[in-house]
Amino acid sequence: MTPQPTTASADGPPLLEVRDLTVEFRGQTGKVAAVNGVSFDVRPGETLALVGESGSGKSVTSLAIMRLIQRAGGNRVGGSIRLRRRSGDTVDLLAVSEDEIREIRGTEIAMVFQEPMTSLNPVHTIGAQVAEGIVFHRRVSRKAALAEAVELLDLVGIPEPQRRIRNFPHQLSGGMRQRAMIAVALACKPNLLIADEPTTALDVTIQAQILELLQGLQRQTGMSIVFITHNLGVVAEVADRVLVMYAGRIVEEAGVVPLFGRPLMPYTQGLLRSVPRLDMMSGAHEELEAIPGNVPDPTAMPAGCAFHPRCAHFRPSLCDTAVPGLEPADPEHSVRCARWRDVAAGVPA
Amino acid sequence: MSSFLTRRLIQSLILLWIVSMIGFALLHLTPGGPLSQFANTPGMSDEDLTRLAEQMGLNRPLPVQYLEWFGRLLTGDWGRSYRDQSPVLYVIGSRLGATLQLMITATLIAVIVGGFVGVVGAVRRYSFFDQFVTIGAMVALSIPTFWFGLVVIYVFSVKLGWLPPGNISPVGNESFIVFVHHLIGPSMVLGLVTTAIWSRFMRSSMLDVINQDYVRTARAKGLSERIVLVRHVLRNALLPMITIAGLEVPTLLSGALVTETVFTWPGMGRLFLDSIGYRDYPVVMGLLTFTAILVIIGNLLADILYVVADPRIRLQ
Numbered sequence: 024m025t026p027q028p029t030t031a032s033a034d035g036p037p038l039l040e041v042r043d044l045t046v047e048f049r050g051q052t053g054k055v056a057a058v059n060g061v062s063f064d065v066r067p068g069e070t071l072a073l074v075g076e077s078g079s080g081k082s083v084t085s086l087a088i089m090r091l092i093q094r095a096g097g098n099r100v101g102g103s104i105r106l107r108r109r110s111g112d113t114v115d116l117l118a119v120s121e122d123e124i125r126e127i128r129g130t131e132i133a134m135v136f137q138e139p140m141t142s143l144n145p146v147h148t149i150g151a152q153v154a155e156g157i158v159f160h161r162r163v164s165r166k167a168a169l170a171e172a173v174e175l176l177d178l179v180g181i182p183e184p185q186r187r188i189r190n191f192p193h194q195l196s197g198g199m200r201q202r203a204m205i206a207v208a209l210a211c212k213p214n215l216l217i218a219d220e221p222t223t224a225l226d227v228t229i230q231a232q233i234l235e236l237l238q239g240l241q242r243q244t245g246m247s248i249v250f251i252t253h254n255l256g257v258v259a260e261v262a263d264r265v266l267v268m269y270a271g272r273i274v275e276e277a278g279v280v281p282l283f284g285r286p287l288m289p290y291t292q293g294l295l296r297s298v299p300r301l302d303m304m305s306g307a308h309e310e311l312e313a314i315p316g317n318v319p320d321p322t323a324m325p326a327g328c329a330f331h332p333r334c335a336h337f338r339p340s341l342c343d344t345a346v347p348g349l350e351p352a353d354p355e356h357s358v359r360c361a362r363w364r365d366v367a368a369g370v371p372a
Numbered sequence: 373m374s375s376f377l378t379r380r381l382i383q384s385l386i387l388l389w390i391v392s393m394i395g396f397a398l399l400h401l402t403p404g405g406p407l408s409q410f411a412n413t414p415g416m417s418d419e420d421l422t423r424l425a426e427q428m429g430l431n432r433p434l435p436v437q438y439l440e441w442f443g444r445l446l447t448g449d450w451g452r453s454y455r456d457q458s459p460v461l462y463v464i465g466s467r468l469g470a471t472l473q474l475m476i477t478a479t480l481i482a483v484i485v486g487g488f489v490g491v492v493g494a495v496r497r498y499s500f501f502d503q504f505v506t507i508g509a510m511v512a513l514s515i516p517t518f519w520f521g522l523v524v525i526y527v528f529s530v531k532l533g534w535l536p537p538g539n540i541s542p543v544g545n546e547s548f549i550v551f552v553h554h555l556i557g558p559s560m561v562l563g564l565v566t567t568a569i570w571s572r573f574m575r576s577s578m579l580d581v582i583n584q585d586y587v588r589t590a591r592a593k594g595l596s597e598r599i600v601l602v603r604h605v606l607r608n609a610l611l612p613m614i615t616i617a618g619l620e621v622p623t624l625l626s627g628a629l630v631t632e633t634v635f636t637w638p639g640m641g642r643l644f645l646d647s648i649g650y651r652d653y654p655v656v657m658g659l660l661t662f663t664a665i666l667v668i669i670g671n672l673l674a675d676i677l678y679v680v681a682d683p684r685i686r687l688q
Contacts, residue, residue, distance in 0.1 A: 089591075089592055091588060091591055091592060124594075125594045125595070125596065126594060127594070128591070128592055128593065128594030129592065129593040129594035129595075130594060133592065133593075134589075134592045136585060136588070136589060136592075138585055141584065141585040141586065142585040142586055142588070142589045143586055143589065144586040144589070144590070144604055144607075144608070145586070145608070145682075145683070145684055146607055146608055146611075146681075146682060146683060146684075147603075147607075155590075155593060155595065155603075156593040156594065156595070159593070159594070159595050159596070159599065160594060191683040191684070193683075193684050204589075207589065207593065208592075210593075211594075
């Protein structure tokens with residue numbers, strides 16, 4: 024494994040191409056579109072951040088990539104998710120057989136979940152849980168897999184790994200458990216790691232350690248990371264590119280520098296303004312801005328732009344009639360807003 | 373672990389003492405008594421009866437009788453049957469095997485059939501199978517044991533002639549095959565309620581676990597569905613079932629009472645009913661104490677097994 028720069032190059036075919044992904048859940052009140060026509064690429068070696076509030080569809084998107092959404096009970100997953108496999112073939116993850124998706128899970132795409140407390144099985148040892156995937160996918164002996172588990176725990180910075188493989192999850196702290204979770208995900212050396220809010224449940228100091236760990240592992244292995252978070256501080260720290268999601272749609276897509284420097288979608292601007300900053304302390308009575316209102320009820324989506332009821336730039340009969348398309352503002356920056364030119368030009372709300 | 377056992381042992385003894393006291397009081401509250409069977413004997417005078425009562429210690433106040441009985445129990449003397457003067461422990465011991473055979477078979481049926489039905493019902497939730505067995509379990513729980521026993525005898529013994537209508541084996545032929553043939557009917561009847569209970573608890577326990585985050589983790593590893601279900605779902609879903617199994621001991625014991633009577637199975641349940649009929653106080657009290665001990669042991673075993681099966685529980 025040769026070290027690769029964290030920042031990916033824009034050229035080369037993408038590792039993952041998500042096109043028009045739509046996920047509908049059937050609830051008691053009818054169909055609910057949790058994800059609505061989402062398209063994006065993940066390039067080799069890059070970190071793509073998926074940002075949005077709870078209910079924006081970011082976690083559902085990640086579960087759809089893993090094909091972990093139950094399709095029974097009237098749930099529907101549409102569109103395509105094309106993965107370039109190690110073999111060089113490109114396959115649609117939504118169309119491959121159960122056996123093939125199982126082979127891809129863990130070995131080519133792996134996932135780290137939000138809750139390290141509940142995401143590890145309480146009755147199996149850490150070592151068994153790390154080794155399990157290795158035994159299953161590579162058909163090696165349990166002993167050899169456990170030896171690899173020790174190396175993996177060492178890799179993710181767990182001290183005394185030889186002893187820790189015999190521990191149960193409850194014997195580890197939250198941060199250590201998340202490290203173990205990462206070791207589980209890395210066990211079969213995936214090309215793509217999906218990290219669904221991996222630091223949200225952790226203390227702030229531990230959060231920074233986990234982020235550093237993930238970045239270090241990415242430099243060593245060259246894997247791509249899809250990083251799902253609602254924390255813009257984390258985004259600035261780790262991401263190369265950012266997708267902002269709102270109510271099941273991508274509303275802005277840009278490199279991390281242009282997005283933070285020149286956000287075009289009023290929602291993104293609101294998110295950035297609602298992050299507390301140190302320099303605000305100097306101001307006498309400056310209050311932290313919040314976006315007014317709430318995320319729309321998925322069963323009763325507003326017509327037109329889903330953000331219009333909360334938007335300062337709202338124009339009747341423009342914003343509440345048709346859903347605006349995702350327009351390129353420049354080649355590496357797209358925005359879904361009917362008034363993005365006015366917003367960009369600083370026309371007051 | 374040893375201090376846990378000591379504590380549980382002391383709790384158990386106190387429980388046993390309370391149970392025996394209540395049982396003793398209830399037994400003596402029932403009308404009639406051991407003497408009533410002699411009262412109709414021709415030539416029996418009132419003086420004879422008084423003398424008998426004195427001999428048997430029945431003329432003393434109840435608390436004194438209880439303390440005497442309990443004191444002897446602690447020294448290992450469980451008394452003698454009024455019927456034939458054989459020691460109570462010997463009488464119970466001669467019936468214990470038949471009841472245990474019945475209970476263990478019924479438990480096996482419940483664990484295997486109920487467990488399977490519960491697991492499949494949870495995995496194929498809301499399927500035809502699931503809804504069918506849900507209704508089936510409700511029906512099974514609503515059927516009175518004595519009635520189901522009679523139906524089994526009527527259908528399988530009288531109409532079809534497949535099963536013997538009762539007893540443990542015919543005189544002179546005590547081979548294992550014959551014994552198993554006789555065991556089918558009563559264990560089916562005794563196991564019915566437990567099977568239904570087990571299937572419901574197993575299903576809900578599986579469903580609790582199936583939605584856990586660690587099951588999603590297991591799927592994300594790309595494991596086969598069978599490994600996910602067995603190693604991650606079932607392994608965890610069985611933990612609460614240990615407690616359920618412990619709690620099933622009294623259900624089985626009281627079920628055995630009826631089942632053994634219907635199938636004339638020579639076990640403790642029938643002995644209990646017979647002894648109550650005879651007002652055989654020492655045997656009834658002995659059986660009461662003995663079944664209480666069985667229930668307590670069952671729960672104690674469940675607690676110990678739980679500790680072994682769940683690494684999160686450590687006793688200090």
